[in-house]
Amino acid sequence: MTGPDDDAPMGTDTRDRLRRRADRRLRSRQLVAAGAAHGPAARRAVEPAPLVIGAATWEIVERGLLQRHRLLEALIDDLYGPDPRLIGRVVPAEVVHANPAFVPAAAGWTPAGSGRLSLTGFDLSGIDGGRPVVRAVRVADPGPLGRLLETRTITAELLGDRLAETGVRPLTPFLVGLRRRLGTIATAERSPRVIVLSPGADHPAHADLGELARILGYTLAEAADVTVRRGAVHLRSVTGLEPVHVVLRGIGDEAIDALEVSPAVAGGVPGLLAAARARTVTVADAIGTGWLHSPILDVVLPAVARHLDADELHLPGPRRLWCGDDDGQRETLARLGEFVLEPLDPTAPTVDTRLVGRAELDGLRAEIERRPWWWTAREPDDEPTLRTYVTVDSEGGDAIVLPGGHATLSADESVAVDVWVGGGGSTSPAPTLRPAGLGQVDLAASLPSQAGEALLWFGRYLERSEHLLRRARAVIDLAATSTEPLERPWLPALLPGPAVTLLVDPERVDGLRPLLDALVSSASSVRGLLPTDLWSDLDRIDTDTAELADPHDVAAARALADRLLAALAGIAGTIAESMVxxxxxxxxxxxxxxxxxxxxxxxxxxxxxxxxxxxxxxxxxxxxxxxxxxxxxxxxxxxxxxxxxxxxxxxxxxxxxxxxxxxxxxxxxxxxxxxxxxxxxxxxxxxxxxxxxxxxxxxxxxxxxxxxxxxxxxxxxxxxxxxxxxxxxxxxxxxxxxxxxxxxxxxxxxxxxxxxxxxxx
Amino acid sequence: MTRYRVSHETRYHYEGEVALGYNRAVLRPRTTTGQRVLAHDLRIDPTPAFRNEHLDLFGNTVTVFSVETPHRTLVVHAVSEVDVRPEDAQLDLAGLARWEDAVTAARQLGDVGRAFSLDSPLVGTDEAFAAYAAPSFPAGRPLYDAVADLTRRIFEDFTYLPGSTTLSTPPLEVLHSRTGVCQDFAHVEIACLRSLGLAARYTSGYLETSPPVAAPRLVGADASHAWCSVLLPDRTWIDLDPTNGLIEPVTHVTVGWGRDYADVAPLSGVIFAAGVASELVVSVDVQQVDPPGAAVISPGT
Known part of the structure; x- marks a missing residue:
């Protein structure tokens, strides 16, 4: 694998130049607000040099993931099925029925669509050394796929002709397969409506889910846009309710349905499980599959492989001990200060026992002896991971592994790097999708309510910002023509404070900054619906005001107002000329x-x-x-x-x-x-x-x-x-x-x- | 055998209009070895746009429904007729076995039964529960005696005080405050039993209040009730009612059971409204009715 720290075949200068270009492309493609709604962590970068994995290494990964995917589906189908055979035999009953990650309401019936898993994420480490380890399984988490597609598009644009020499396995077959699956898992609907369900516009994954929805041609909806009526799921659009047949969800079990699954959490879609039980909707991935996030999977899956396949797992997971098992408990207690303790519940806090004091260790020991079944232990490991996915081509079809994946280089996950699989012979690794072979439906009039509201407010903030800029600029100009300090009775009524301060002071609640933040934030939540040209202007606004001028520098403030008004005029032009x-x-x-x-x-x-x-x-x-x-x-x-x-x-x-x-x-x-x-x-x-x-x-x-x-x-x-x-x-x-x-x-x-x-x- | 007619009505009054409401009801009494359900009717007003019944993981009948027309009042009224035959549920010899044998039996319960001896969403085990239960469970004591003693102690040590707890008060807090309602006492006893390794489940249902002779029966004087059950070494269960200090109560009508209150809450739900305050009124009436042909059955059997 060639990585960013390996200077051949790309020199440092070249890489720096490309990195700057990647940054510009990324920013013009998707602007993420630096404002209060998102915070600085939302700033992102793309490392232009992809990691390239050799075909031989990937073959091992692919084989291992296909096996794991098959076993996961068999396992989850058994646990939730009407007649579980593995529980109490291969899978200890405690780790299912005393595990909050298990959803009792999802058990005992079979959802529509064959199989509960549609898009299974896997986090892998150790590919560098040629010894891949599967660190985690992630269901109901399609966000990183959206980010991967975006990263891939940017990297491909930047590297253009270099690809011809490399030959990269393309993503398109995976996406075609995913779309075919989502198009065929609905019951009794020849032309199903698929939505991508986002946890909300203020959630970090929202932009990624929007990108995925855009590429796959689905509607991005927030939970508040989705409602269950007469036991069937509907999208609340600005013109009324539209039936939905498949929900590709970016909301986990812990917040999906306050009626039957997650009563403690407001939000989600109340009644979604009931609709899935009535088979009027297919939820991808099925509700309850979040159990696979439990760390106990590392203990259970090898046993399932031996039981069902009489085989070992081709790709290992991390070594994990379960204290509910005598040997596991003994070793955990003997080496307690060396492990990270993780409870069955994947949402419960973990304990790094290397960092706790002696007294606390004694407390942990007593706790483990009292409730051994609750605890698992693994060796600490902070290796960076690669996210890839497995989908199944159409209902009951073959599983497909996404060739390559998405990795992050920094601790805050802000720097994305594309991971390619070599030897594919493709010169265009950027995903292209033709319409799937489904009945054409005209969705031109369909607009989820939340998105409609964001667009309305985008328009309002646009005009509100412009109005403040024009008032402030006019006052600055009027003051410039007079020699003594400007005083007019109507001046305080026109502007609530000194013109320059309102423009440049980020702390003024009645100033420009909150308006621009709100403008960018409302635009961010509907990225997919706005023309890409608009983003360069929005980006200019964001960059310009990020470096705010000195409150005493009138000329700089005047120039800033000019620049911003020009950018706003550009946006108005784009809206008038480039929007359907x-x-x-x-x-x-x-x-x-x-x-x-x-x-x-x-x-x-x-x-x-x-x-x-x-x-x-x-x-x-x-x-x-x-x-x-x-x-x-x-x-x-x-x-x-x-x-x-x-x-x-x-x-x-x-x-x-x-x-x-x-x-x-x-x-x-x-x-x-x-x-x-x-x-x-x-x-x-x-x-x-x-x-x-x-x-x-x-x-x-x-x-x-x-x-x-x-x-x-x-x-x-x-x-x-x-x-x-x-x-x-x-x-x-x-x-x-x-x-x-x-x-x-x-x-x-x-x-x-x-x-x-x-x-x- | 005693025949009961149970009427359980829940009324929600909202201050403003509720546009949309989703509910989950566990109100249909289940058939058990000691109980037969003759009739059951669940009336909902306004009429739900969607209504679906299914069996949950524990075998209870769950009704999920949604009311989709704007409303200010929701009435859910369950009427059931149930034969209770305590003679069918008599204590067998298993209760005479050492309580430790029941711990072994609890561990051997596979599948969902295993959950009954471990922590559940509302009931966590704790050493404090084990310590409270310890005096009732000396080594080798027959299970029946041990649980009877524990049930009696909770009955005597705890004060029944409506309003002293809410649905989210943890059992550990109830153990310290020694006050609560039937649901809290059931949770405390379950936590004690589970902390010792025994399997215990939460049962929701009704009991009949015997009216004084010649006094008029007050409709609504009764309420929905909760108690718990413990697993015997032979894998049968006996009921324990810590609220009334009763072991194997004979006049209880069982609706359903689960790990704790959350599994069998009579009625729960989500409403969509713009910040609407609500008022809840529950009235339960459990009346003995004469079984057909009662006249020919001689009294005292």
């Missing part, structure tokens, strides 16, 4: 228009409220500048700035795309183009609110609003307040109509108990 007009686009647009109208109305309301008589020229110019309408004004009117003409352009001018009237009309049009939500009454109401805003603007007598007396001020205040209220209502009604949220709660359980004393007891 699907429900997601309309929701994004509604978000932008709504926020634009609100920004203008709020600004007018605040600044005009402190101006009892006629607004001064500086204010009028300021308002026109912020709403990007100064040129429009100058072209239209030869006069100096007049208050009524200014308000006309900003509020009611239907030809000015920046006016409130134009924004409200755009919302009416967008609503008309969105497909019917299932609750159409709600939408009628929504459109009525948007129309009312347009009507208010059409009827408004603009000159009367600026009459230089108290009545003018009162009329202005009335009209602007009504517009603001209606816009707020429009925002909340849009959310209610398209992304209705309800919170799952555990039903207070239990019964009223009274002691019934037996009289004669």
């Amino acid at each position: 007009r699907d429900p997601g686009w309309y929701l994004l647009d509604i978000g932008r228009r709504l926020e634009r109208a609100l920004g203008t109305v709020r600004m007018l309301e605040a600044t005009l409220a402190v101006t009892t008589d006629r607004p001064d020229d500086d204010l009028l110019e300021m308002l026109l500048t912020v709403v990007v309408s100064l040129n429009a004004y100058r072209r239209r009117y030869r006069s100096d700035l007049e208050a009524d003409a200014t308000l006309g352009i900003l509020l009611v001018d239907a030809t000015n795309p920046r006016s409130v009237r134009a924004a409200a009309q755009a919302v009416v049009d967008d609503l008309g183009r969105l497909p019917n939500p299932s609750v159409s009454a709600a939408r009628t109401n929504l459109t009525a609110v948007a129309r009312r805003i347009v009507g208010t603007l059409d009827r408004v007598d603009v000159p009367a609003l600026v009459a230089g007396d108290d009545t003018g001020a009162a009329r202005r205040a009335d009209v602007l307040a009504q517009l603001r209220d209606d816009l707020h209502l429009l925002g909340s009604s849009t959310s209610d109509t398209f992304f209705r949220h309800t919170i799952a709660e555990a039903l207070p359980s239990g019964t009223v108990r009274r002691r019934a004393r037996q009289r004669d007891a």
Whole structure:
């Protein structure tokens, strides 16, 4: 295997150059917010030099994994099946029935689809030395496959022609097999709908699952998007409920279904197990397979191999002792300070006995003697691992091992390295997938509610950021023209603080930074739905503001505002020119228009409220500048700035795309183009609110609003307040109509108990 | 033989509208050697959009249902008619064996039965339980005497105090506070038995309150009840009711059993609502009814 520490065939300079390019590609492909939602650990890098494994070594791995996969399927099928034969004979009953990783509700029946395992992850170490060891099995964890595919695509793009010389085994057959399996494990459905179930947009795996969903052509959904109705699984889309037949899940047993599997954990999909039991849905991997994460597997699987195959495991696991067995307990106690203790429950804390004091060791010893069956022990080992997968080609077909895999080089797993298997003869290791041979279904109108909401908010943050930038820039410019410190009565109403501070101080809660973080974060949760071009602009925004300027450096802040506004204009252009007009686009647009109208109305309301008589020229110019309408004004009117003409352009001018009237009309049009939500009454109401805003603007007598007396001020205040209220209502009604949220709660359980004393007891 | 009619009604009142509710009910009495189920009916209002029955790993009948129309009240009403024949469940000689023999039998239980002598989600073993149980279990004592003594001690040492515990109060805390309700006492006794290596299971059901002569019977005066069972060396089980200090109670109606309360909670579930407060009212009524042809059976048998 050639690795990053082996300088041939790639020199250090070359590698550094490639590493920088990889970094750029990665960042332009997927931007991960540095903001509060994700934290610095979410930053990622790709090591451009792949690890290459020789065909001969891989053959050993492949053979061993196929055997293990077959045994795992047989084992898990037996444990959960209607008539377990291995428990109490080959598998001690304790490690199943006293193990919280075993899901009793999943036992005794057989789910749809042949086999409970669809995409089994294996973590391997020791491939370097040619002595592979299987460290762990991972089910219901397709995230790393998404990351692997992304890493592979980047590495392949970078190394292009070098591949021709190497010859790499391609990933495509594996992906085709996986997709065929997911397409055939549904019951009684010729064209099944498959979703990838994510633990949520704020979860580190969300982006990886999105990448996988995109490549496989499935919908990415969060648990809140999925609901069980009449015993069948449905996707909550912005237009209603859509049936789902197969769930490729990225949520483990510990949080999958609060009704029957994980009552302590809110979230997941309540009723999912009941639907699987009713065979209306196939969950991949089946609920309960998380038992395979238990460390006891290292003890059990060799016994299963001997029992079922009369053979040893081709690939060893780590040496593990089980204290429920006399010999295991004896050795564990004798060498207690040398082992890592791991309980049966894979989610329970482990103990590195090398790090604990003498008194604690004595406590552990007593604990092991009291509950020996609970504890396993293994030698410490921190070797880096490689993640690869096994799937089964269609229902009942052959198992396929993914050639190569994904490894991480750093402790925080932020640096990914692609692992290739040589000798494949392929010059294009990047995965390409043609549509599977399934009935074509038009999913253009399908958009999970959570994704729809993220798009709407992406639009709102886009406009909100732009509005703040324009206000701050205009104030900086106005200040530059005056020699003494700038003072205007309306200034505090226009900006809540010093313009430069709002732009550069990351701690200002009303500043730019939280808006941009929210912008990037909402975009990240719907990466797969946004054009890739958009990411370079978002990345510029993220990079620019990451190196924030000195709060006293006005010129730098001014330049930053320019750059950011250019980037936001780039994003607006991409949205206008490169996005398909699907429900997601309309929701994004509604978000932008709504926020634009609100920004203008709020600004007018605040600044005009402190101006009892006629607004001064500086204010009028300021308002026109912020709403990007100064040129429009100058072209239209030869006069100096007049208050009524200014308000006309900003509020009611239907030809000015920046006016409130134009924004409200755009919302009416967008609503008309969105497909019917299932609750159409709600939408009628929504459109009525948007129309009312347009009507208010059409009827408004603009000159009367600026009459230089108290009545003018009162009329202005009335009209602007009504517009603001209606816009707020429009925002909340849009959310209610398209992304209705309800919170799952555990039903207070239990019964009223009274002691019934037996009289004669 | 005694015939009982059991009515067990659970009412949830929500302050606001609940859009969607999923429930799991374990309310159908099971047929055992000492009990025969003649009739059972589970009425749910509003009518569930989905309803499915299955047997769980322990052989209990579990009903899973979902109510998908907006509602403010959910009523789950189970009505059962059950014949209880204590004479069929009489103590055999196994109870006279040394209690240590039952520990050996517990270890030999394969499959899911093994779980009954180990830790379960709500009941963890602990030395404190073993220490509390120790005076009842001197070496070589007949199992029957030992468990009768332990059951009597829990009955005497612990104070029945509704509201002193919640469903999430660990049995170890109950052992220290010495207060709780029937479910807590069952969990404590199970923890004691398991800490000694015996197999013990949690049983949910009902008991009949004998009304004073000529007093009107109060509907709802009774409640759903819980007790436990211990494994004998011959792999049969006997019931122990620490709440009432009874061993082998004869008037108990068994609904189901499992490792602890969580396996056989009468009703549990998840609701989707925007932060709705709820109120729960449970009423249970267990009445003796005359079996058909009761007149020809002479009293006193």
